[in-house]
Amino acid sequence: MLRIKSLSHRYENENLVIDDLSLEVNKGEIISILGPSGCGKTSLLRIVAGLEKPLKGEIKIDKKIVFNQTINILPEKRNLGLVVEDKALFPHLSVYKNIIFGIRKNKQQKQLAEEFLNLFKIEHLKDKFPHEISSGEQQRTALARAIITNPDILLLDEPFSALDKELKNELHEETKKIFIEKNLTVLLVTHDESESSFFSNRVFKFKDQKLLEI
């Protein structure tokens, strides 16, 4: 599903954060990437999403080249899902409207939205605004919004790190079930080893600007 080949990246006037990195992720696989802050794991996620342009390398999603020396497909055309630590919910939209933001208006839209509201147990919050709901409920909304678009790959950047332990455990169980049910390909970036081992088929660690499978 995802194939990264010889990827390198640096920020302006800085050293390489990613150096000749390669990675292959199969359909339905959940991959975790571990590493301390600033090691390059979020950069890798942003590069896959198309939000950051790498120095060189090649990225293929579902056998289609999304980046190489001549091609750079924009994020809106890569069919991905993204959930970040601070959720980035649209504050002016209700939970319902946040969830349907990325899907086309059609007859199935409402039905699909209801399904995901139920799946993430937030149907009672659909008319509420992000500031009116709890942190855990915000994270459920963000996950629902990302998954409802049926993305080829779901990119998760420390999605549970702002939650307390109890809530985190509860969400871990539920989301893993959904990932498996929907046969999602997931790239999870975290600094929590227990989280990575709970979710993942394979775990990688950043070392010397490259990924090392552990």
Added chain:
Amino acid sequence: MNYLYLRTFSFWKILPTLTFVVFVSPLVIVLLSLTGDYSDNWTHLYNFVLGDYITNSIFLVLGVGLISLIIGTSSAWIITKYDFFGRRILEWALILPLAIPPYILAYTFTGLFDDYGSANEFIRWMFNLDSSFVFFPNVRNIFGAIIVFAFTLYPYIYLISRAAFLNQSKTLTDTGRILGLGGYRIFINLGLPMIRPAVIAGLMLVIMETLSDFGAVDHFAIQTFTTGIFRTWYGMYDLHTAMQLASLLLLFIIVFLVLERSSRMNAAYNSPVSNANSSSSEKLNGSKSFLCFIGCFIPIFIGFILPILELSRWAFTYNTGFFNESFFIQAKNTFLIALMASIVCTVIAFTINFSVRHTKVIFLKRINPFLSVGYGVPGLILAVGIVQMFTYLDKGIFVGFDFVLTGSLFGLLLAYLIKSYALSNSTIESGFERLSNKLDDSARVLKSSGWNLLLRVHFPLMKTSLLTSILLVMSEVVKELPATLILRPFNFDTLAVSTYIYAAEERMFEAASPAIAIVVIGLIPIIILTRMIKDSKDTPYLK
């Protein structure tokens, strides 16, 4: 402009580039006139009046700078450091004079202090003096102009100094006290030197406004660059020489613009402490409290209360058709052109700031500040440049359309856009800064970009900033005089133009209604600013 920029053209890149070209062209055209031929009129100006323009302008700038510096910094210091009777009201009331354009204060000053003005009449009535007795000196001179400018423009320095004083550490002033410095010496030796870059930024704004003015200096018959440009054009009918004169003034303005920009940057870097350690005020009682009250009240009285009283007296005592038909026509014209300019300006600023954020092209980020330089350029220079640019276009591109651009509303609209873009840009830029980039990232991954992202995410979240921008630009446009005077289409009078014409004909009482309307509209940004003052410790970017 890098290779990638050229390779991938899109609306988001074309709009800022095109706006840059349109905004800068009139100024370039004015400056290019320096390379052309110099006529006999120029020789006449050079030999007989250019010296007066320069000395008068320098004298005016020095006088206005010094007085507004004293009023602005001392009132800001008193308001920030002391708690005294009336402070809460004076804190925001000190910016009220910003609602009065200098030319309106000039008109009311002559109405008040001329030999038979209301102030002299009042003194004669009060002390039962002879009708030939004159108490107040003549204000129709450069000293009167200095007072007029200083009392309408000091709020620029007050606002910027107050914000800087608020961020000053109390520890520093406490240390000064332990070392034996009194309140006044702490202000002179510690407070003021530490906020020097901020004060210079405010001072540059005051100087640019003074050099840009036409209405007040024209009313007081002072020969400056702006009156010279106007007379060369409308008296000698020599646009080319007027442009050459405008170029000289523009060069001066560019120097002050550069100084203002660099001082503003230094002001940010020099902020000595965080807000957490900022000053708290010292409670004053008795005579000290009264003195502080009087010290802060006088600028408000001269710069706002006195002109309002005089305008009201004109309007109500001499009730010469306060709401007559022509007033409503002028008010309608003013409102419509101001609304049009403010909406177009806000849309352009919103779209360009979105382009900068969305495309992340460095070239766009670099040209955006240049789009704001128009705020410092006198309306008269813009008018000269726009007329020349439109003449070139009418003769070169729109041949056969009978001067479709020259003398149309387009010129006026363009002048307002160039002059007010900085107001819109600063409001919208700060609005965008408050929006997390992660919202954009999420939206883009959810297949929303370009117009979709702009309209579905940014527009609803930026409504307050957009409305603020519209109001700020409207109030600026309503006050603008010289550009309006020159660029308005035939028979298109606005409130500012009508005030000017009445005052020029010494029909002061009839000038009251449009002048009051201008002041009332000018109060809108003041209300916005006072709200900002209550919460923010940052300097509100004024112009």
